[in-house]
Amino acid sequence: MLQPLAYVHPEAKIAHNVVIEPFAVIHKDVEIQEGTWIGSHAVINEGARIGKNCRIYPGAVISAIPQDLKFHNEYTLTYVGDNTTIREYATISRGTEEHWKTEIGSNCLIMAYTHVAHDCRIGNNCILTNNVQMAGHVHMGDWAIIGGSSSVLQFTKIGAHAMVSGGSLVRKDVPPYTKAAREPLAYTGINSVGLRRRGFSNEKISEIQEIYRFIYLRGLNNAESLTQIELELPPSNERDEIVNFIRTSERGIMRGPSSVGVEKE
Structure with a gap:
């Protein structure tokens, strides 16, 4: 036609x-x-x-x-x-x-x-x-969402199922399954609403939340948190995806919710 x-x-x-x-x-x-x-x-x-x-x-x-x-x-x-x-x-x-x-x-x-x-x-x-x-x-995983009027720096990675708030400046990598907001960009929880819409069980969502407690809420640096995750949490596709994403990040991942001053490297 x-x-x-x-x-x-x-x-x-x-x-x-x-x-x-x-x-x-x-x-x-x-x-x-x-x-x-x-x-x-x-x-x-x-x-x-x-x-x-x-x-x-x-x-x-x-x-x-x-x-x-x-x-x-x-x-x-x-x-x-x-x-x-x-x-x-x-x-x-x-x-x-x-x-x-x-x-x-x-x-x-x-x-x-x-x-x-x-x-x-x-x-x-x-x-x-x-x-x-x-x-x-820029690399963007499956099912990820970026809110309106956001800017994403070159070579940045946004993990699968992540959700970035509108108006964000994305200078660091955004790990899978997370929500990102504020300035500078920070972890604000996991994308639980999106995960439920896509069929993730409550048990799987809880597992992902526990992984990110090690990364963002226990006061560990990234190397320490990944070591503890692999020692203490059972293997799963989601665990290994998150660990590999952070371990191979070249820009470093976004800061945690209570970080002040210097971003985690």
Whole structure:
């Protein structure tokens, strides 16, 4: 269903039932799979790989050249998974030679005026609320949510099922299953409401809470808390995910709720 007023490059690969509204622009080396809708004035640039049943709203720009002075027009890509919605005027840059691609998973909601910079990796079922500004190389786990008008520093990691409050400045890594708020960004508990909505049992939620008591409420540094967790708490997927996230954090994790002065390293 190609509108005559849309521009579609003859080399673009468009599935037969993709809807492209008037004044949309589809450049060459673009692939769009079945059932996707492209709104008026959306621009899909070279290197875009868009999955099935996506909705790209008017004014969105996908796979734009990175805003990175180290980019020298190398061949890179942007992947958008199935059933993902990208709202009005959101912008998503393609990758650089650092990672060669920007990735957005399936079933995501990227709200209006959000920016996702080069080489970001966003998992499945994530939500970026209006006007989130995400710098390059950010990693975001499945089911994570970032509140509106938040800014995320480059190379930051946000764990699975985490929830970041609106208006936040994310300078440190946010571990899985947590809630993050305040300035500077701090731990405010685990995302128990989100976990219950996704089928986590009360026992599993209590287990995750106990893990974070070691990390944030016992006055231990990170190395000590991880050692104690592995000694005292039984192995589980969630325990090992949290321990590995913190142990491999390069930026360090956000501070605890009662920290004063210097952030935990």
